Amino acid sequence: MFDDVRNYLWLIPALPLLASALIALFGYSALRERSHWPCILGAGVSCVLSVLALIGVAGGADGGAVYYTWFQSGTVNVGFSLQADGLTAVMLVMVTFIGTLIAIYSAGYMRGAPGYPRYFAFVSLFLFSMTLLVLANNFILLYAAWEGVGLCSYLLIGFWYQRPAAAAAARKAFLVTRLGDIGLFLGILLLWKSFGHSLDYNEVFMAAARNPDPALLVPACLLLFLGAAGKSAQFPLHVWLPDAMEGPSPVSALIHAATMVTAGVYLVARCMPLFGLAPDAQLIVAIIGAFTALLAALIALTQTDLKRVLAYSTVSQLGFMFLALGAGTAQYGLAGLAVTAAIFHLFTHAFFKALLFLGAGSVMHAMGDVIDMRRFGGLRKVLPVTHWTFLCGAAALAGVPLLSGFWSKDEILAVAWDAGGQGAPHTGVYRLLFFSALVTAGLTAFYSARAYFMTFWGEERIPEEAYHHHVGDAASVACESEDEATPAASPTPHFESPGIMTWPLRILAVGAVGVGIVVVLPMGHFLEAHWIRQRFPQSLLPAESAHGHNILLMFVSGLVALAGIGLAYLFYVKKPALPGVLAKSAVRLYEASRNKFYLDELYAAFIVKPLSGLAQLLRVLDQYIVDGLVDLCGQIPSFFSFLFLRPVQNGLVQFYAILMALGVGGFLLSVLLR
Amino acid sequence: MTPVYLEHYLLVGAALFALGMIGFLARRNLIIMFLSAEMMLQGVAVNLVAFSRYRGNLGGQALTLFILTVAACEAAVALALILMLYRRRKSLDVSLWQELREPDQEPIVDEEPLPKRPEEEPSPRLTPAGRTPSPPTAVPQGARGDHTQEQETSHV
Amino acid sequence: MQTFLQLYWTLLLPVALGFVGVYLLLPRPGRSLPLLGALAGGAALLAAGFFVVRLPASIPESILFYAFAGVALLGGGMMITQKNPVHAALSFALVVLATCGLFLLQGAPFLFAATIIVYAGAIVVTFLFVIMLAQQAGLSDADQRSREPFLASLAGFVLMGALLCVLHKNFNTGELDRLLDEVEKVAQAKTAQEVKNLLGDPDLMPFGEKSLNLVTQLSAHFPETEKRLVENLEDAWGKMDVALLTERCKKVIDAGRRLRLATGILTPGQTRAGREREDGKKDAQLPLSPYSGVPANAKIIPTDDGKIPERLAARNVAALGRSLFTDHLVAVELAGVLLLVATIGAIAIAGRRAEGLR
Incomplete structure (x- = not known):
């Protein structure tokens, strides 16, 4: 059974789906407080199978399999076909591993929440859609899973649908990503039309490689990128992601940091055989990526909501990944390096960003759902486990040398530098993008350190709500604290989260610190051997395997990161008055950043308002003109019936029956008399 | 020498059917309406059996058996429904149920007075089951309580 | 119209008489002429027997037919005209018994027994129970009035006339x-x-x-x-x-x-449809299996003395059983399920308290 990847590949999405169905059917009646078990078990077994698949792929197995024909119409033949190559295997392991940890964490975080079974049903459904998304072997299946993760994201952002903010955020996320999805679908149709009337990845890529017509490739790639930008929250469609933080924190960690938002990066990486042949599209991808990274980092500088800082940081890091992807062009043979850098960053980012979100969730859990960084501080002693794990995540995000974020960010910078090298198209632009990325890296270090210092350093402040919260379920916390590894010996109430939440944090912290240095070399070789060499057209392949590290660049980026952290230390620990002074001196810039550069307001003024006005106009039109006509039509028979038919409707059943009998008798007589 | 023809059975069946329909249309007691419906079914059954004989196979008889089954089901459900209706209005009169008329229609109320009938000799009655005979002075509370409560709630 | 009356006056005369009888006999509060109605109804029955059936009253089958059919129609008429629901239910029992006699005459002994047990036994008794439960106070107003007696009788008898004419037209030999x-x-x-x-x-x-x-x-x-x-x-x-x-x-x-x-x-x-065709091939639309006896569409071969072989013997209960459990197996199962569901439904409906929504 386990010697062939094909035998168990389908189980990886099927198990979470089964878990979801189980919870949906029996969650409220039988499982109730045990609803997390099917979810955790499904995700865990999927994770084991994913690791097996990774080993199988590393052993040279080619796991493409068509399980059955989904639908067929004319020349369109869409199979339910899955595949396992290097990229899929890496994504699968990442998704299921983090999914399992977050499911475990959720069991503690969501404890006692109304709709507990619903939550786990949605999470399982999400894992099903996400694993299907990376396993799909054709565009239609990918699109179905793509919509599936969008739906789950909507459902989970709106998990607390009673809160108007959550409902609005869910709607916004759904609508904004839908804009991108239209692009994706149009892109798929264009690919089908232009490249061989097929929807399988390989056949489309081969057809495109045979006939790389820029007039077709560039629009198709841009449409695909529109979908990717919607899903991965790139400018100008990034506005939904910060609002999505209304969902429960584990959801933010799983969907809006580690997995779903990287689907766009996955899509572009998967389609690199197309993008690599269209340098013009690649330039746009790179520009949008770099711009988004810079913009989001600037906004993150001034946010005071801990989760929003992390959300903008996610947007920014995704921008980094797109910058890397956009730097891969055919002429310079950079495509392989570019996707490796992007996927590597995606992988490490999943670890430290999930860790940061879970840490933020833990803070929120302890502080009675308060997430505003101005209202608490100095939590080092109060939340020791959370503090250490958050520190690991923040340092990895900042790019402190030798931690995971450092390696991956460095690879991205290297690719961006190489793309601006001699002989490449758009050299100047890429050089500019490289420096912008360097600045962004410094800003990243600054805001991540800022969030860390504001939360855990300074004088100890604990908001009122934390006490209320903990008086409420003191009993349960006390009960949980028995398996707490490091009980906090403080006179204040016991704030630290239960072990079921802190252990996933510890595991992720180890990952955030160590995963970079462990996989930095193997991953490059693995992806190249089992994906790039197999799937990319010859023209995109680099002449020789080049994974040399630019020592100078590493030094510079490490320096930039440390400088950012040092600056934050100066601002928020040594001289806490300094930020205020600085904000006063550059008040316009500060306000612009704090208000997210007024993008939401711009959208509201130029898109939402006119559309809503149009809707109002149409509503009036409908209500008074269309409805008026319909009502008039309704009035006519009622007018005539008033004359003679209405008295018949007297409510007596027998009267109706008499009329019916007379009718039948008359009919028979008429037949006879004919 | 000719035996009774098919036609004659069919005529009897049709006549039974029509008589049942008249009963269903004219009578106002829910139970008699239902008896009439059953009589219509009897008419159909006579027809089916006659055709069964006529065509020489048992399809008609089998179908009649199913009519019997359905009629039994119908009786069970209909009687339950009639009981429910009776509990609501304390009467079996179908004319009490005419709410589904046009909104501006007046309800149909019979105004023709009934003839005075001679007072009937009250028939002797047994003590209703479930209630202990008690001296007329002290009415046991428990036995009365349920009854009054049910009446009150039914008016709500 | 005139030819219609000429053709069918034998049918229409009893129908018209029956209309008058039933109309007069239907309960109503005002002046009524029950005697006249009874006379008209009786005349209708006699006329039907004399003009429509026209059987020689000498052989046992026709005597029995006259008796059963007459009792059935008489009982039917009584059922719909009785004021007292108990009497109506008893008349209905009479109708059922007479119908069962007709069943027996047509070679359906099993139905004869089953109908008596189910209808005259179970159903009528249940109806009587409900009547007694609901009408402890004697006759209610509802029983003494009819809803639109004229229109209802007219509708019923128009239908009856039309049905009789159609049947006569198609089955008169x-x-x-x-x-x-x-x-x-x-x-x-x-x-x-x-x-x-x-x-x-x-x-x-x-x-x-x-x-x-x-x-x-x-x-x-x-x-x-x-x-x-x-x-x-x-x-x-x-x-x-x-x-x-x-x-x-x-x-x-x-x-x-x-x-x-x-x-x-x-x-x-x-x-x-379904006759054996000239070329000797079986017609494709044989309706039932041969378990039910000789299929209706088989060619009928008279015996040497010119008699038509009996095709549905009176002793066909076993054949009916075979037919039910071969041709109609699914239907039998469904009927069983239906009975069960109806039982549960009746319990659920009647078990609810008077206040309804709970």
């Missing part, structure tokens, strides 16, 4: 009998002169027209496949071959009897 009698007379003729007296002389026919009125009328009743039998008569008559004519007449009479008794005429001039 009197016309065929008359024609067959004529053919029989021809068959008994010994000499050419007798034939000429009966049918006319072919040589004297004007303009050499060689078609017989009798043949045209007869062939209207025969299905397409057997029309040739009748047309052969004309040929024999034209040649004045008495022996041949007698032989052919006998064939026609056989075929006619078959038609009338066994296969009947649904619509004159049409073949019945």
Whole structure:
């Protein structure tokens, strides 16, 4: 059974789906407080199978399999076909591993929440859609899973649908990503039309490689990128992601940091055989990526909501990944390096960003759902486990040398530098993008350190709500604290989260610190051997395997990161008055950043308002003109019936029956008399 | 020498059917309406059996058996429904149920007075089951309580 | 219209009388003429027996038919006109018993027993229970009034008249009998002169027209496949071959009897679906399996003495059982399920308290 990847590949999405169905059917009646078990078990077994698949792929197995024909119409033949190559295997392991940890964490975080079974049903459904998304072997299946993760994201952002903010955020996320999805679908149709009337990845890529017509490739790639930008929250469609933080924190960690938002990066990486042949599209991808990274980092500088800082940081890091992807062009043979850098960053980012979100969730859990960084501080002693794990995540995000974020960010910078090298198209632009990325890296270090210092350093402040919260379920916390590894010996109430939440944090912290240095070399070789060499057209392949590290660049980026952290230390620990002074001196810039550069307001003024006005106009039109006509039509028979038919409707059943009998008798007589 | 023809059975069946329909249309007691419906079914059954004989196979008889089954089901459900209706209005009169008329229609109320009938000799009655005979002075509370409560709630 | 009345007055007279009777007998508060109504109803029954059925009252079957049919219709009339629901229920029991007699006459002993048990036993008793539960206070107003007695009787009797006329039109075999009698007379003729007296002389026919009125009328009743039998008569008559004519007449009479008794005429001039075809192939639309006895669409072969074999014996209970559990197995299961569901439904409905929504 386990010697062939094909035998168990389908189980990886099927198990979470089964878990979801189980919870949906029996969650409220039988499982109730045990609803997390099917979810955790499904995700865990999927994770084991994913690791097996990774080993199988590393052993040279080619796991493409068509399980059955989904639908067929004319020349369109869409199979339910899955595949396992290097990229899929890496994504699968990442998704299921983090999914399992977050499911475990959720069991503690969501404890006692109304709709507990619903939550786990949605999470399982999400894992099903996400694993299907990376396993799909054709565009239609990918699109179905793509919509599936969008739906789950909507459902989970709106998990607390009673809160108007959550409902609005869910709607916004759904609508904004839908804009991108239209692009994706149009892109798929264009690919089908232009490249061989097929929807399988390989056949489309081969057809495109045979006939790389820029007039077709560039629009198709841009449409695909529109979908990717919607899903991965790139400018100008990034506005939904910060609002999505209304969902429960584990959801933010799983969907809006580690997995779903990287689907766009996955899509572009998967389609690199197309993008690599269209340098013009690649330039746009790179520009949008770099711009988004810079913009989001600037906004993150001034946010005071801990989760929003992390959300903008996610947007920014995704921008980094797109910058890397956009730097891969055919002429310079950079495509392989570019996707490796992007996927590597995606992988490490999943670890430290999930860790940061879970840490933020833990803070929120302890502080009675308060997430505003101005209202608490100095939590080092109060939340020791959370503090250490958050520190690991923040340092990895900042790019402190030798931690995971450092390696991956460095690879991205290297690719961006190489793309601006001699002989490449758009050299100047890429050089500019490289420096912008360097600045962004410094800003990243600054805001991540800022969030860390504001939360855990300074004088100890604990908001009122934390006490209320903990008086409420003191009993349960006390009960949980028995398996707490490091009980906090403080006179204040016991704030630290239960072990079921802190252990996933510890595991992720180890990952955030160590995963970079462990996989930095193997991953490059693995992806190249089992994906790039197999799937990319010859023209995109680099002449020789080049994974040399630019020592100078590493030094510079490490320096930039440390400088950012040092600056934050100066601002928020040594001289806490300094930020205020600085904000006063550059008040316009500060306000612009704090208000997210007024993008939401711009959208509201130029898109939402006119559309809503149009809707109002149409509503009036409908209500008074269309409805008026319909009502008039309704009035006519009622007018005539008033004359003679209405008295018949007297409510007596027998009267109706008499009329019916007379009718039948008359009919028979008429037949006879004919 | 000719035996009774098919036609004659069919005529009897049709006549039974029509008589049942008249009963269903004219009578106002829910139970008699239902008896009439059953009589219509009897008419159909006579027809089916006659055709069964006529065509020489048992399809008609089998179908009649199913009519019997359905009629039994119908009786069970209909009687339950009639009981429910009776509990609501304390009467079996179908004319009490005419709410589904046009909104501006007046309800149909019979105004023709009934003839005075001679007072009937009250028939002797047994003590209703479930209630202990008690001296007329002290009415046991428990036995009365349920009854009054049910009446009150039914008016709500 | 006039031809319609001429054709069907035997049917319409009892229907009209019945209308008058039922209309007068339906309960109503004002002046009523029960005696007149009863007279009219009785007259309707008598007229129906005399004009419509017209059976010789000498053989046991027709006596029994008269009795059962009369009791059934009388009971039906009483049921719908009784003021007291208890009496109505008892009349209904009478109808059921009489109907069961009709079942027995038609070779359905199992139905006879089952209907008595289920209807006259279970259902009527249940109805009586409900009546007694609901009407402890004696007659209610509802029982003494009828809803639209005139319109209701009119609707019912129009329907009845129409039904009777349609049935009579399609299943009356009197016309065929008359024609067959004529053919029989021809068959008994010994000499050419007798034939000429009966049918006319072919040589004297004007303009050499060689078609017989009798043949045209007869062939209207025969299905397409057997029309040739009748047309052969004309040929024999034209040649004045008495022996041949007698032989052919006998064939026609056989075929006619078959038609009338066994296969009947649904619509004159049409073949019945499912008959065995000329080329001997079985028709594709055999309705049932042979377990149910001789299939209706098998060819009927009269025995040597000209009798039609009995196709549905009175002792067919076993065959009915076989048919139920072979041809109608799924339907039987479904009926069982339906009964169970109805039981549960009745309990659920009646078990609810009067306040309804809970």
